[in-house]
Each structure stands twice: as C-alpha cells, then as structure tokens.
Amino acid sequence: MKIGLGADHNAFDMKENIKEHILELGHNVSDYGCYSYDEVDYPGVAFEVCNDINKQKIDRGILICGTGIGMAISADKIPGIRAALCHDTYSAERAQKSNNAQVLTMGAKIIGIEIAKQVVETYLKSTFTGGNSARKVQQIIDKEKESLKREECRNEEIIE
Template sequence: MKIALGSDHHAFDLKEEVKTYIYNLGHDVEDYGCYSCDAVDYPDVAFEVAQDISNGKAERGVLICGTGIGVAIAAGKVPGIRAALCHDTYSAERAQLSNNAQILTMGAKIIGVEVAKKIVESYLNVTFDGGNSERKIQKIIDREKEYGAKR
C-alpha cells in the first residue's frame, strides 16, 4: 500500500520513526514533510497529504502534529476525506473498520514512539469491508456533497 506521511515540526522526530516502521511493514511511504525541526504550518502539510489521497496518489495517510487535532481538522476540510485522531490501537483499528478513514492522525506530545508504531500497525492491518457501517459512511458522503452544492 502507498502511504502518505506528514508532520509539523513538533512531530518531526516521531514522523521519522514512523516512516521507517511503515516501510519495514512492507508499505511504500511518501514523505510530505516537514523535513527538519524548523517551524512549519501543519495545515500546509495536511492539505497536501489529504489532496493526494483524494486524487488517488496514495491509498492512506498518517499525519502527526503536537496533538493530532490540528492535522485532523485540516485534512478533513478536503472533500471526501475522513481523518481520525487515534491514540490507542483499538481506535485506530475502528477508524478503518467502522469509518473507512483514509487518514490516521496522532499527537507527538501525547504518545511515545512505540505506542505510535503499534497504532499505525493496527490502522494499516485492517481494511474497511462495509457491513453495517457502509450506510453510515454513505450518509456522511451524501451530506458532504449537499453542503458542497450550497457553496
């Protein structure tokens, strides 16, 4: 699977650890930055990752900032994108199985490296199969289209 990965400067070190881990799990990783601890604005990275997932350039994404909240909000502004903030393995699994979230977000100031790796692994090891959640996700998609048509 091709994974789009990005962070802000608060999460640079964790992103680098997660990048290696995702690669070692057997996935292709595209790094969208940031590329150092120099300050960057997290929305810029989140928008780029979300847009490329929306356009099919990557299958899923992982975004990390200080709390994971900012990148989740920013990525979710891209039409069709569902970004899920997760700080435990169960939520990460459910983000995919119940919500078909294309992007997992995490907070580098909230969790440590080893927990982050397990969260990412839980998220990437499952695939949305529809079921009861299919109609709920479709309601979200339909409402998003409705709001977009009103603009």
C-alpha cells in the first residue's frame, strides 16, 4: 500500500519513527511534512494528504499532531474522506473494518511511539469487511453527497 504520512511540528519525532515503521512493514510512504521542528499549521498538511487520497495517488493517510483532534477535524472537511482518531489498537482496527476510514489520526502528546507503531500496524493490516457496516458507511456517503448538492444549489442562487 502507498501511505501518505503527515504531521505538524508537535509530532515531527513521531512522524519520523512511524515512517520507518511503515517502511519496515513493507509499505511505501509519501511524506507530506513537516520536515523539522519549525512551526507548521496542521490543516494544510491534512488537506494535502486527503486530496491525494481522493486523487488515488495514495491509498491511506496517517496524520499526527499534538492530540490528533485537529488533524481529524481537518481531514473530515475534505469531501469523501473518513478520518478516525485512534490511540489504541481496537479503535484502529474498527476504524477500518467498520468505518472504512481512509485516514488514521493520532496525538503525539497523547500516546508514545511504541503504542503508535502498534496502532498504525493494526490499522494497516485491517480491511473493510462490509456486512452491516457497509449500510452505515453508505448512509454517511449519501449524507455527504446530499450536503454537497445543497451547497451547490446555494452557490448557484448567490451567483444569479
């Protein structure tokens, strides 16, 4: 799998460790930054990773900031993306198996690197199983499409 990996300055060390771990697991990594301890705003990193998922340049994304919350909120603003904040292996497994989440987010100030590696490994080994979950994920997709159509109609009304 090709994994997009991104972080802000609060998670630079964890990102570097996770990058090595993903490579050890046999996956490809596209590093979206940050590339140092210099301050970086996380939304831009999240938007870039998620846009590339939608363009099918990468298969999944892993985004890390201080808590993981900001990355999750940012990622979920991109239409078509389902991001899951996970700090344990069970949540990481369910993010994929039950929710078909293309993006995993974590907080570098919440969990340590070894736990983060386990979370990432579990997430990457898990696959969407469908079943009852497929119906629920489809409801989310349908709601998003409905909201996008409403927004398009509002924009057309403003232009006229």
